[in-house]
Amino acid sequence: MRDEVVASTDGCVKCTICEQACPVAAVTDLFPGPKYVGPQAERFRHGDSVDRSVEYCSGCGACSVVCPQGVAVAELNIRARAQIPRSRRETLRNLALGDTESVARLAGLVPGVANALLGNRAVRRVAQWLAGVHRLAPLPAFAPRRSVRSFWTKSPGEGVPVVYFPGCSTSWYEPWLGEMVVAVLERNGISAQIAAGRCCGLPAQSNGFFGLAARRVARIAKELGAPVAKGTPVLASSTSCALMLMSEAKDVLGIESDPVLRLAEATWDVSEFLLDLHRQGRLDQKGLSPISRRVYYHPPCQQRRHLSGRPALELLALIPGVEIIESTQYCCGIAGTYGLKAEKYEVAMEVGRGLFSEIADSSPEVVACDSETCRWQITHASGVPSVHPVELLYESYGLSGARRPLRQDAKRKSARR
Amino acid sequence: MNRRADAVVVGAGLAGSIAACRLAQAGAEVLLVAAGEGSMGLAPAWLDVLGRMSGPVSSPLAGMQSLPDSHPYARMGSGVVQEAVEFFSSLVSSLDYRGGLEDNMALPTSLGGRHLCAMAPPAMAAGNLDRAGSVAIVGIGAMRDFSACLVAQNLSAGGALSAQGVTVDFAGAGADLGNLDVARRIQEPKLRAQLGAEVLACIGGAERVGFPAVLGLGAHQEVVGDLERILGREVFEIATVPPSVPGLRLSSALAVLRRTLGVKEVIGARVTGFVPGPGGVGGLRVRAASRSQIYEADYFVIASGGVLGGGIEVGHQARSETILGLQIPEGPLGSLGVAVDNSLRPLGPSGDPVFQNVAFAGATVGGADPIGELSSQGICVATGYLAAEVVKAEVAKVARAK
Numbered sequence: 001m002r003d004e005v006v007a008s009t010d011g012c013v014k015c016t017i018c019e020q021a022c023p024v025a026a027v028t029d030l031f032p033g034p035k036y037v038g039p040q041a042e043r044f045r046h047g048d049s050v051d052r053s054v055e056y057c058s059g060c061g062a063c064s065v066v067c068p069q070g071v072a073v074a075e076l077n078i079r080a081r082a083q084i085p086r087s088r089r090e091t092l093r094n095l096a097l098g099d100t101e102s103v104a105r106l107a108g109l110v111p112g113v114a115n116a117l118l119g120n121r122a123v124r125r126v127a128q129w130l131a132g133v134h135r136l137a138p139l140p141a142f143a144p145r146r147s148v149r150s151f152w153t154k155s156p157g158e159g160v161p162v163v164y165f166p167g168c169s170t171s172w173y174e175p176w177l178g179e180m181v182v183a184v185l186e187r188n189g190i191s192a193q194i195a196a197g198r199c200c201g202l203p204a205q206s207n208g209f210f211g212l213a214a215r216r217v218a219r220i221a222k223e224l225g226a227p228v229a230k231g232t233p234v235l236a237s238s239t240s241c242a243l244m245l246m247s248e249a250k251d252v253l254g255i256e257s258d259p260v261l262r263l264a265e266a267t268w269d270v271s272e273f274l275l276d277l278h279r280q281g282r283l284d285q286k287g288l289s290p291i292s293r294r295v296y297y298h299p300p301c302q303q304r305r306h307l308s309g310r311p312a313l314e315l316l317a318l319i320p321g322v323e324i325i326e327s328t329q330y331c332c333g334i335a336g337t338y339g340l341k342a343e344k345y346e347v348a349m350e351v352g353r354g355l356f357s358e359i360a361d362s363s364p365e366v367v368a369c370d371s372e373t374c375r376w377q378i379t380h381a382s383g384v385p386s387v388h389p390v391e392l393l394y395e396s397y398g399l400s401g402a403r404r405p406l407r408q409d410a411k412r413k414s415a416r417r
Numbered sequence: 418m419n420r421r422a423d424a425v426v427v428g429a430g431l432a433g434s435i436a437a438c439r440l441a442q443a444g445a446e447v448l449l450v451a452a453g454e455g456s457m458g459l460a461p462a463w464l465d466v467l468g469r470m471s472g473p474v475s476s477p478l479a480g481m482q483s484l485p486d487s488h489p490y491a492r493m494g495s496g497v498v499q500e501a502v503e504f505f506s507s508l509v510s511s512l513d514y515r516g517g518l519e520d521n522m523a524l525p526t527s528l529g530g531r532h533l534c535a536m537a538p539p540a541m542a543a544g545n546l547d548r549a550g551s552v553a554i555v556g557i558g559a560m561r562d563f564s565a566c567l568v569a570q571n572l573s574a575g576g577a578l579s580a581q582g583v584t585v586d587f588a589g590a591g592a593d594l595g596n597l598d599v600a601r602r603i604q605e606p607k608l609r610a611q612l613g614a615e616v617l618a619c620i621g622g623a624e625r626v627g628f629p630a631v632l633g634l635g636a637h638q639e640v641v642g643d644l645e646r647i648l649g650r651e652v653f654e655i656a657t658v659p660p661s662v663p664g665l666r667l668s669s670a671l672a673v674l675r676r677t678l679g680v681k682e683v684i685g686a687r688v689t690g691f692v693p694g695p696g697g698v699g700g701l702r703v704r705a706a707s708r709s710q711i712y713e714a715d716y717f718v719i720a721s722g723g724v725l726g727g728g729i730e731v732g733h734q735a736r737s738e739t740i741l742g743l744q745i746p747e748g749p750l751g752s753l754g755v756a757v758d759n760s761l762r763p764l765g766p767s768g769d770p771v772f773q774n775v776a777f778a779g780a781t782v783g784g785a786d787p788i789g790e791l792s793s794q795g796i797c798v799a800t801g802y803l804a805a806e807v808v809k810a811e812v813a814k815v816a817r818a819k
Contacts (some may be wrong), residue, residue: 017454017458064685065454066454068451070727166537307683308683308705317559
């Protein structure tokens with residue numbers, strides 16, 4: 001079978017547009033740039049690893065987005081990164097960061113204990129030394145069990161059926177966001193059935209565990225096979241989960257099975273779906289009451305790879321009274337689990353520096369961003385609270401019940417240097 | 418559900434950006450879709466309008482008068498080209514372009530040749546080779562693709578100019594540095610002060626100092642200002658092989674303009690075809706991450722690039738335009754393009770427009786030999802501008818009818 005990703009290297013004319021766009025190469029000499037480690041080095045690889053410099057690719061995908069020749073630069077580099085030989089300690093660390101679902105299932109049993117440990121400076125120092133997770137990196141707090149329960153026990157209301165795929169972050173860290181998504185959908189006549197709490201496989205893929213990632217995607221495709229076959233849309237509020245289900249399963253992992261391809265076609269980013277409702281005249285725009293707030297909107301790098309424009313920005317513009325400042329920066333640096341790693345934390349903070357200073361300069365009251373890991377990084381580095389765009393819609397509709405715990409932000413702030 | 422806008426522009430290069438900005442300024446809702454970021458970051462940021470016909474062209478405006486009728490400039494008339502170039506200058510006024518269509522200037526190439534162009538940013542225009550006096554050309558040791566001595570030798574061989582080449586270390590960097598590496602490092606005031614001091618020690622009495630075009634990205638003006646202060650003489654930039662730092666400055670300036678003017682854009686997505694509609698095209702089929710979507714509009718501007726940019730596909734037997742599937746007549750590779758009428762509408766084999774609501778722009782347009790005649794950017798700017806004017810007039814007609 002012809003591998004489209006590898007075949008795409010032939011399109012590379014070495015124009016260096018990807019090198020110009022790469023946010024990592026711009027801040028560190030450790031990464032020689034996407035063309036260098038991608039279409040160029042690929043010619044020497046034949047599936048093996050030839051050098052470690054590709055390790056510093058964050059997988060943000062800027063290169064693939066800007067390439068006018070259709071070369072799958074990021075996809076090549078994510079694959080090449082997975083082939084790098086690792087020490088046992090590195091493998092363990094990557095597994096802990098890559099198998100988010102197992103870690104969350106365990107820690108989620110005792111969220112209080114887990115949070116106390118992860119919030120403890122001494123423990124974090126030891127974790128950095130022992131496990132290679134940077135002591136300052138923005139790790140999320142596990143949600144209290146009652147708010148997790150409150151999300152999972154929500155019964156679907158009346159309306160047009162969709163499936164809501166919560167992913168790890170909503171399932172274990174931010175269940176209130178899931179409640180808000182479901183409530184905003186219901187407000188617009190959409191009834192969301194909540195899919196089982198599963199990891200989409202992207203963290204496993206980013207950390208080099210392609211087998212695990214493939215099993216994760218296949219499981220979801222199987223579990224959602226029935227509604228997808230009926231033509232029911234699958235909505236994700238995490239832009240990375242959406243990207244995995246939409247395209248990475250095929251383009252990076254190389255899965256071409258029917259259930260996975262059908263799931264890809266059915267998957268929507270929640271903002272893209274809501275904006276589509278609006279275009280059809282089915283979104284309750286009159287019900288949006290004014291929120292007078294200065295909001296800085298940053299589209300995450302993974303969201304740009306959905307290739308659907310900036311739907312969240314257009315949705316936010318529907319809320320009366322909101323003053324929106326649009327980000328001109330590409331990446332916050334975190335790139336999923338990249339910026340959590342001890343050797344990459346500083347690089348990630350440097351990548352995001354332009355974004356953080358732009359946020360500081362525009363002094364917003366809140367940052368809106370569609371990806372959870374970006375929100376954690378942004379709040380960690382800028383001290384400004386960050387929310388998913390749907391949280392603002394929820395507030396504007398005057399809905400209540402779900403609430404983001406205030407202490408989450410306060411706590412993350414305290415992790416700053 | 419399909420997306421809808423007043424106009425859909427395909428391409429984020431020079432032509433697409435000009436068209437999108439012009440339309441957005443006129444109040445149209447513009448949706449821009451592009452396969453990638455456009456190739457402005459490859460070419461030096463100079464504006465070639467017309468530099469060569471049977472020999473060198475000293476005045477683009479005069480030269481245009483003797484172009485064949487099928488040439489895009491001849492179709493639109495030199496007045497429109499002039500308007501377009503003025504629009505471009507005022508649009509990117511932050512880059513402060515110098516020159517005009519009356520006279521070409523001769524700028525040094527990365528090998529020390531003479532390149533004729535109509536306009537250029539001030540740091541490049543300062544390298545005009547028709548100005549008398551002695552110049553020093555500075556090379557940076559770690560940059561392997563720029564040889565100051567070769568440039569100086571070739572410039573001196575021309576006779577009019579006395580040039581001397583010197584090569585200096587840049588902040589002790591031993592490894593090889595790319596254009597972008599230097600451009601980013603030099604934004605650090607301390608590093609460029611060191612570089613300035615090293616250069617000052619070895620340029621003698623040269624009246625102007627030429628550097629490879631790597632003098633900063635966002636902080637370009639500060640870098641040039643500091644170097645001129647340290648050296649006590651005028652500094653200029655010489656075009657390099659890609660990546661082109663001045664090209665990148667232009668590309669970023671246009672990207673910021675598109676955003677601030679409210680152009681909605683989707684970069685990284687391919688247009689795979691079209692659906693018919695009134696006027697010919699009803700919508701374009703765009704491939705997103707997992708689904709195709711139709712982008713509907715009343716008018717379409719297609720600036721998807723030439724053979725290199727992917728707007729035109731060349732097979733063993735036939736050549737075709739990739740979005741509407743138009744057949745391209747045989748010709749030299751550098752001149753392949755869609756045949757258009759005076760409103761940039763595509764023409765069929767019979768010579769009549771085959772789509773009424775589509776205007777082509779940029780390298781996709783045929784009838785010219787942009788590389789041979791040194792007219793690439795001029796054609797992009799002029800056709801991008803004219804495409805927007807045509808669409809603007811049509812949008813206004815529709816608005817009046819409503």
